[in-house]
Amino acid sequence: MVAEQEKMGRREQKKLKARNEILDAAVSQFTQKGFLETSIADIMKEADMGLGTFYNYFSSKEDVLLKLLNRSAESFGQRMTAIMQETSSNREILHEMVMFTARLVAENRYLLPLLFTEAMGHSRSKGSRPEGMDPPKFMGAFLNIIRNGQEKGEFRQDVSAEIISELFHSMFQGAAYSRVDISFEENIEMKLKLLIAGISKD
Amino acid sequence: MVAEQEKMGRREQKKLKARNEILDAAVSQFTQKGFLETSIADIMKEADMGLGTFYNYFSSKEDVLLKLLNRSAESFGQRMTAIMQETSSNREILHEMVMFTARLVAENRYLLPLLFTEAMGHSRSKGSRPEGMDPPKFMGAFLNIIRNGQEKGEFRQDVSAEIISELFHSMFQGAAYSRVDISFEENIEMKLKLLIAGISKD
Amino acid sequence: MVAEQEKMGRREQKKLKARNEILDAAVSQFTQKGFLETSIADIMKEADMGLGTFYNYFSSKEDVLLKLLNRSAESFGQRMTAIMQETSSNREILHEMVMFTARLVAENRYLLPLLFTEAMGHSRSKGSRPEGMDPPKFMGAFLNIIRNGQEKGEFRQDVSAEIISELFHSMFQGAAYSRVDISFEENIEMKLKLLIAGISKD
């Protein structure tokens, strides 16, 4: 019984390992060639596994992207929890989480399209949004921070939190495709300064 | 002679009509399905013309996009010239041109990818930039307005004009894919308020 | 009446002129890019005439090639007549006509495929041989020279004239695609020496 269980455990572990290897390979390929230019065959070649194996773990390339986003979202959530215990200034929280996201995105630029899900390629995918995923974590988190800040009077209230939140997202998007020759983080940092100035109560 | 000329004129006119029908069909399809998801066959089916006809007028799908962009750029340039004669306040010019662009983009949402040229498909296009087009009018124009504003002390100078300009572009991008249920123009208007506040000298 | 006739003559002349302009353009294009790589549009662009006009004079690209061959065949025939009055040695005649052909082909390399008609591209052409043309002049001429030479005992008779003639044609073909770095004429001259030695009575 125990042996059986252990065996199952081993299997599960092995399965998980394979899954992660595919995810890593995907990251590597997406980073090198971009999402659209990466074929599933590319990923599995990098992962050094059979092509068909892919479908034992994921249902499509979009699905992979989603799972990668979840990975990051988890990390994001942890930082969020931590920071909220350190300070109650929404301005500070916002600053920290934006910069945290900047570092996250800098290393996983390919997942940017998912922050704005509509911007995705999803050419051959039938449904417009793969099942099994609530709307982006990031968007929601920023939205909450801003709402809280507005309620506490830290941020101006004449513009809806949704709109402001969108603007923060745009900032990431734009920085990702920047032509200005500075690092992604620096780019975000400067824009963040402007935005925070813009939304602060005068 | 006159008859000849008229005849020629008829042909030319018909050709121009066909060209415009294709452009319109492209706009319609791009708007419905996005640029990448639209095939040339789609366009020509919508235009109710033969597939091959496309190539009598355009050399590729990118070419169409470019021509559409030029169309808008021209209009943009005219407004720019006009507004600069009305006022010398860069803040006002910026406001007006952003809103003008907003209206332009609202009707031609598909051309947004071109504002950030890097967002394009990029993979199969041979040359990195299709011939016959100087660097983006819009980007450049906003950059100039902001620079002028900085020089005249209207805008803060601790963040480079390039970065600010990028942020304006991002704003458009984000608004185009907004989930907030207001019009594109309103969306832009609100964000513009924030940005202008953000870049203004305190 | 006379005026009418003259007018007709003018027309005919004009027509002939157009026809020749197309032929010349074809020569130019075939020479530059080869037969298969040249499109009818290419030819008519070079000829600076409308695309449709082509079909008033020729029925297909193959047809043009054929007409060009006829042009050369005529020139060939004239030289043949001349040389036959100068000498009665078939060996000499053969030598002269081969070298004459060499010069002809050197300047019109594109028509080589027609010497071996089967080698042609004729991809989309329905019938395998366009109407209105007897089998190649050149082949026939060489055949006759060799036959005569065999009858007069100048050439060996244990190999049929057809076979020998074919070998001469092959020689041209091969020389046209030679990798040896000498002129087409020199190439032919050397091979001719070998062939004549080979077919001479010992």
Add this chain to the structure above:
Amino acid sequence: MVAEQEKMGRREQKKLKARNEILDAAVSQFTQKGFLETSIADIMKEADMGLGTFYNYFSSKEDVLLKLLNRSAESFGQRMTAIMQETSSNREILHEMVMFTARLVAENRYLLPLLFTEAMGHSRSKGSRPEGMDPPKFMGAFLNIIRNGQEKGEFRQDVSAEIISELFHSMFQGAAYSRVDISFEENIEMKLKLLIAGISKD
């Protein structure tokens, strides 16, 4: 383990079988319609397999031709090695290898264009020479035989071996498209007689 191996063997075998079926279909189509006139779709229809399957085995139509050529080149090389142990007379070697090639080509007429590589389609192929193949075996082999014969005084030396070698190739080319109603081998045999006479020391 053994079972595993056998299983792998089965797969490999099946793959090899498929590969050969495609090659055979290609031979059949090339023979029927020529290389240029055969489309990949034609080949796969004849092979009764899906179109895409082609690209699991070959990268292009040229690639197929190349593989077919390699097949023959291998066979050619073996005969060459054998004959060189039987005799040291270059005249005999030349005769034997020409006749061997004749038999080879008779059964694979489509590969003739490759003997003169320049005769190929050439237009759309990216690199000028597909990778994975040293310069033509046949051409090189004949060249060597002739060179050796010249050095040993068997063949005349006033014409370069390259030129002579070219003439042999032309002979094949010509025989392939012969109109004379004898077999390919007989055709070659007769021409060979002439050529050998032509290149022999008097």
Add this chain to the structure above:
DNA sequence: CATGAATGAGTGTTCATTCAT
């Protein structure tokens, strides 16, 4: 007779997805 816009069958090639092993 001249024109050139319109046409659509045809081409090579890619790739997500399936399925027998």
Add this chain to the structure above:
DNA sequence: TATGAATGAACACTCATTCAT
């Protein structure tokens, strides 16, 4: 579960040919 060969729809693009003007 892992595999990778098989698949065919989809794509961008070419070009000989037609036909209304």
